[in-house]
Amino acid sequence: MMNHIGLLASIALNVTLLGFIVFSVRKARLKNQSRKKPIVKTASNLRTISCPSCSQHIKFTLPTDGNKARCRKCHAQFKLDIDDHRNVYITEIKLPEDDRNIKSLADCYSILGLSADAIPLDIKAAYKKKISEYHPDRVGALGIKIKQIAEEETRQINAAYAMLQEHGMV
Template identity: 90%
Template sequence: MDIDEHRNVYITEIKLPEDGRNIKSLADCYLILGLTADAIPIDIKAAYKKKISEYHPDRVGVFGEKIKQLAEEETRQINAAYAMLQEQGMV
């Protein structure tokens, strides 16, 4: 993941979560992003950006390494959910 000078986030690599919380369905994707299944693409994009900004490891790193690791896992989940929705043509 990269962030440009305007604080835009770009996904450059997606690592699936390692803790057994693999995404199994589109319903999981919507749940991770805090959406319902009838969400439209603009809502999906907005939810993704909001979640990524909340859980970005660089933002929570000041709270310690453990919190940063949790944020990294959550970020992987968010990225994987968004990528799956993109692959299915939902975004």
């Protein structure tokens, strides 16, 4: 009788251990399956290209409406050509015209808030003052739009100062 109880206890222990092992294996499989990224199926006519100007990803479907495309980020326009094998080629590009380009030294002085007869010391002081006012890190807490405006102003100030340096004014 004692041997039967020992045998039953041994079988119960083995079944319990086997159940624990099976449970652990299933748990490990589920954990590994959740780590795998799901396979995303894309349509065969969906294409993605990078803007030649700003490297922004642009998605479109074939066939395209016309053969012109425009980047939403930098507004560059380009022409798309598609061959017989459905490969896409960018053949022309027209960069957006910037209305705020600095065209003369007078523009540089006006951006820095100086008169045309300013000496190099005044130019450097005005540059440092303007940069400290408009630096994006200083106005970052005021919102995204204000930060974008500050970034544009900083670009203008740096371009004006660089142009003055190129012409030997600083």
